[in-house]
Amino acid sequence: MKEKELRRSLAVLPMGTVMKLTSLTARQIRYYEAQGLITPERSDGNRRLYSLNDVDRLLEIRDYLADGVNIAGIKAIYDQQSAATMAKQSAQQQPLTDEDVRRILQDEFIRQGGLGHPNSGIQRPF
Amino acid sequence: MKEKELRRSLAVLPMGTVMKLTSLTARQIRYYEAQGLITPERSDGNRRLYSLNDVDRLLEIRDYLADGVNIAGIKAIYDQQSAATMAKQSAQQQPLTDEDVRRILQDEFIRQGGLGHPNSGIQRPF
């Protein structure tokens, strides 16, 4: 499933294509970017390049606006989502077991404690 | 799975993107088109638009050429493939059972024979 993700996040679509795919105007798309709702990549020549994920997000934005949500509201939603994602990532990164933690701290102590005289490998009982 | 196919055959990628995705030059890509190996769509303004399927085919072409197959050879391969596909499609369309065939022929005869001298529905033993 990694390849699909990769393809969906490949920034390869130019403005014109995205306009057609979303039925938004260039003005709208650039405005949403200016408001921080999307961040397309840029080509060497400074042209915007969008991914399929970007297109999906633009469609979402379109729907939110059609539902009367204003841009500040949409931004709030996305900020919240990314905060949640961050938290999840931290959580995922934290599948450090207690054992892992102990090992890491131990390493840390060994490296530190090793100042003038390699401290003979004293093992603190963490 | 229809959506995936649709996306893969959506012609949305401009030349520059395809160049990067395939590491081919514009000259090469246009030449392969001139030789009938690919047929990208065109934008209103006459710019070529490629799909992900096109990109895959270009990568195949690149590999064939690297393996010493010349363009005529590649074309032969693709012609053969599409012939095979055609045949398969016909075959798929042909899940007409003998019974179907008989019914169709019968209808045909009835419609035809049905005027001056209704041939009384004679059934030829096909």
Next chain:
DNA sequence: CTTTCATGTTAGAAAAGCTAACATGAAAGC
């Protein structure tokens, strides 16, 4: 040595995209 093949290179034109600025209709707030 002459063709053929696959590709490079160049020139001139047109399309597409960029930024920046000003314009505007509808809502919101006073």
Next chain:
DNA sequence: GCTTTCATGTTAGCTTTTCTAACATGAAAG
């Protein structure tokens, strides 16, 4: 009512990208 704000339209001038067409070329084939 009048004034802001929001989301979008419009325009202008400029740069990048792509297009076609033509000529150039190295390697292989004959």
